[in-house]
Structure formats: C-alpha cells, structure tokens
Amino acid sequence: MAKKKLNTAGNSKAGIDDNRKVEIIGVIIIALAILLGLSIVSYTPEDYQYATKLSFMDLFNKDASSRLVQNWLGPVGAYLSHFVVHQLFGYTSIILAVLIFFQGWHIFRRRNYKDLSWITILGVWSMILFSTVLGWMNFNLDFPADSVWSGAAGVAISKVLQNFTSSIGSGIILSLLAIVTLLLLWDRDLQKSIDNLKLWIENVQHKLEDARIARAEKKEIKAQEREERLAERRAEREAAKEEKVAKKEEKKSAKAETKKEVKEPEAPAPTIDDIVAKSQEEDLERIEKEKRASDDIDNRQKAALDKSSNLEEKEVLDEDSEE
Secondary structure (H helix, E strand, O other), rough: OOHHHHHHHHHHHOOOOOHHHHHHHHHHHHHHHHHHHHHHHHHOOOHHHHHHHHHOOOHHHHHHHHHOOOOHHHHHHHHHHHHHHHHHHHHHHHHHHHHHHHHHHHHHHHHOOOOHHHHHHHHHHHHHHHHHHHHHHHHOOOOOOOHHHHHHHHHHHHHHHOOOHHHHHHHHHHHHHHHHHHHHHHHHHHHHHHHHHHHHHHHHHHHHHHHHHHHHHHHHHHHHHHHHHHHHHHHHHHHHHHHHHHHHHHHHHHHHHHHHHOOOOOOOOOOOHHHHHHHHHHHHHHHHHHHHHHHHHHHHHHHHHHHHHHHHHHOOOOOOOHH
C-alpha cells in the first residue's frame, strides 16, 4: 500500500501526461491560426499607420486604440496583418493561416505528418503562385487596383519574372503554372487529373448537347401546337363564314317564299255550284264552236255554188261574143 501511495505521488510530481501536452500544443496552434486568419480578413492599410502612432499609454486606453485601429485583433493584429498581407503575399496569405490550422489539428489528433506534408507544400506553392499572378495582373492590367491583394512579395516576384520573360511570356508561364496547380489541388495524380478534366469537359458537352436537343424539341412541340391552334382558328373562321352564308341563304329563301305567298294567294276550293256553272259554260262554248263550224261549212258550200254559177255565166257570155 505504501508503495502504491509513493507511485501515485511520483506520478503527480511527474506533471501532465505527454498526450495531454500534445493536445494542448495542438489547441494553441489552432487558436493562433484562427487569430491570424481574423487579422488577415480584417486588414486595412490605415490600421498600421494608426498603430505606429499609438503610444505605450494608449495601449491601456481602450477608447483611444479602438478609435484608431479597426483590426479585429487591435494593434497586434494591425502589425501582424501588415507584415503578412502587405509585406508578404497579400490576401492569399489566408492560405498560411489555413495550413497552420491543419498543422494544429494534426497535432491535436496525433495524426501522421506524412499526410500533411503534401498539402503543406502544395498550399505554400499555391499561395506564392496566386500572389504572383495577382501581382502580374496589378502591374499589367491594373486589376485589382490595390496591390494589397498580391502583397509586396507577389509584385516583386512578378516583376522579376517579367524582366526575364517579358509580360506576355510571364503571363503564359503563370497561366500554365496556375492550371497545373489547380489540377494538382483537384487530384495529386496529374495524368489522372487531366483525364478527369477531359471526362468532365465531355460530360459538360454532352449535357449542353442534350440541353440543345431538348430546347429544339420544345421549339418543335411549340411550333406544332401553334400550327394546330392556327388550323383550329382557321377552321372556326371558315365554319363561321359558312354558317353566315347559310343563314343569309335561309333568310333570302324565307323572304322569297313570303313574297310569293303575298303575291299569289291560294285559290279557295271550288263549290258544287261553281262546278255546275263551269260545266254549263263549257257546254255553251262547245255548242257555239259546233255552230260556228256548221256555219263555216254552209258558207263554204255557198261560195262554191256561187263560183260555179259565175263560171257558167262567163262561158255563156264568151259563146255569145264569138257568134
């Protein structure tokens, strides 16, 4: 029991466990990375000028320091961000804060550093490269207008590169390096990245082609629907015209029938007396016709007799004249 107590006392004197020390170091590094990131994000060029004007006593005056320095970490953040952003690699220095955060996380989780080495190298290279690209754009294109995006180091590297390869050559080199870096960030295997990029481009082309075909089909469907609607409207107009013509014809025929009915009223049905009277009239007409016919015959006979008597008298006269 005494030995056990001695061992316990010895362990308490030994201090904090090594694993706990590693975890504490990892947490401290993560906190420093977060503070560095906040100072970079809230950087303004005026903060450094105001921070240099602060006296030692102003550091204890909250109102004085807060009025002049707007950085989220105060005067310390103004100095730190001025060095990292203005003197080094501009706003791309945020990559440095991210890398420090990953370092602290790996230490806290006690992970293998081999997994982080490739990310660290590629991250530092990306920070330098993109800072140089922004410096080249600021120097040649005046975009972005403020060199704070690239930092003094980025502008200096871009100028040195332009002195060796001119502005066009340096622009081509930086573009190629940026493409290669993006491919490496996407996938560590460059050939695989290129194949994946080709596959992605082909997929995009296929999608664009499918979208174009779909748009064409929609246009055709809309055109067909439009033609069908126009045909229906034409048919409706033709039917309306035919209906109007039919109505006009019906009106004309109705008017003609009414006029005919007005002009030619229907005769009343004959009575028995009318029938008897009509038959008597027909008998009288027939008798008169027969009488006229008999008179004509008598007249013709008389004319023939007169003619024959006249001829005889003429012959007698001729004989007398001859004697």
